[in-house]
Amino acid sequence: MGKKSIIEVEAAVLGQNDRLAQSNREFFAQWGLLVLNLVSSPGSGKTTLLVETLGRLGQSRPCAVIEGDQETPNDAERIRAAGAPAFQINTGRGCHLDAAMVRRAAQNLPLERGGILFIENVGNLICPADFDLGEQAKVTLLSVTEGDDKPLKYPHMIAASRLMLINKIDLLPYVRFDPRLCAANARKINPRLEVLELSAYTGEGMDAWLEWLGRHPGFA
Numbered sequence: 001m002g003k004k005s006i007i008e009v010e011a012a013v014l015g016q017n018d019r020l021a022q023s024n025r026e027f028f029a030q031w032g033l034l035v036l037n038l039v040s041s042p043g044s045g046k047t048t049l050l051v052e053t054l055g056r057l058g059q060s061r062p063c064a065v066i067e068g069d070q071e072t073p074n075d076a077e078r079i080r081a082a083g084a085p086a087f088q089i090n091t092g093r094g095c096h097l098d099a100a101m102v103r104r105a106a107q108n109l110p111l112e113r114g115g116i117l118f119i120e121n122v123g124n125l126i127c128p129a130d131f132d133l134g135e136q137a138k139v140t141l142l143s144v145t146e147g148d149d150k151p152l153k154y155p156h157m158i159a160a161s162r163l164m165l166i167n168k169i170d171l172l173p174y175v176r177f178d179p180r181l182c183a184a185n186a187r188k189i190n191p192r193l194e195v196l197e198l199s200a201y202t203g204e205g206m207d208a209w210l211e212w213l214g215r216h217p218g219f220a
């Protein structure tokens with residue numbers, strides 16, 4: 001296939017995804033949901049953060065979770081054990097979730113008006129940046145073991161995100177990672193990016209994250 005044809009196919013795929021994402025957005029708006037697309041490299045702590053978040057939210061706000069991984073039902077099981085409904089998508093060779101997958105998953109979840117739908121994307125800081133799922137915001141998670149230069153290396157994801165969470169700050173004494181430099185690097189790409197530091201292990205910074213969730217009631 002020539003270069004022009006490849007670009008045309010990519011544009012068609014993204015165009016179709018965007019149309020489905022817009023339809024998802026309208027569907028989520030009918031439920032008045034807050035829908036967040038959590039993205040990170042593998043192992044930054046997305047599932048751990050979700051489990052801790054669900055535990056802290058308790059009954060105060062109904063939550064549901066869509067889990068994306070290449071293989072295994074493990075993360076959905078971790079979420080269900082934390083008391084929230086979860087739907088696992090396995091993408092096989094796919095490196096990201098798309099709007100059609102999310103729509104099918106959402107239709108299989110007991111959504112509640114005014115609640116939160118968390119989407120844990122496949123661990124990958126590249127392709128998920130291009131695929132709108134109909135979410136309200138992308139939240140990038142970066143852990144302190146990954147290096148404070150990563151926002152500069154994965155700029156598309158940072159540009160597409162509203163919030164960056166710097167996780168595993170309990171490990172700061174053991175790694176060379178400057179959270180302020182990391183935030184400054186990210187804001188070179190996206191000056192409006194909000195940044196919070198936390199540890200899903202110790203709970204430090206979790207209150208600010210919960211407060212952020214509280215300030216974002218969802219689609220009106």
Ligand SMILES: Nc1nc2c(ncn2[C@@H]2O[C@H](COP(=O)(O)OP(=O)(O)O)[C@@H](O)[C@H]2O)c(=O)[nH]1
Nearest residue numbers: 042043044045046047048167168171199200201
């Ligand atoms: N030290 C530390 N480890 C964490 C923290 N959050 C998650 N982890 C660990 O990081 C690893 C990956 O976590 P997981 O939630 O599966 O990451 P995911 O792949 O992004 O969903 C696991 O061993 C977690 O126990 C944290 O705040 N501090």
Ligand SMILES: [Mg+2]
Nearest residue numbers: 046047075120
């Ligand atoms: Mg996970």
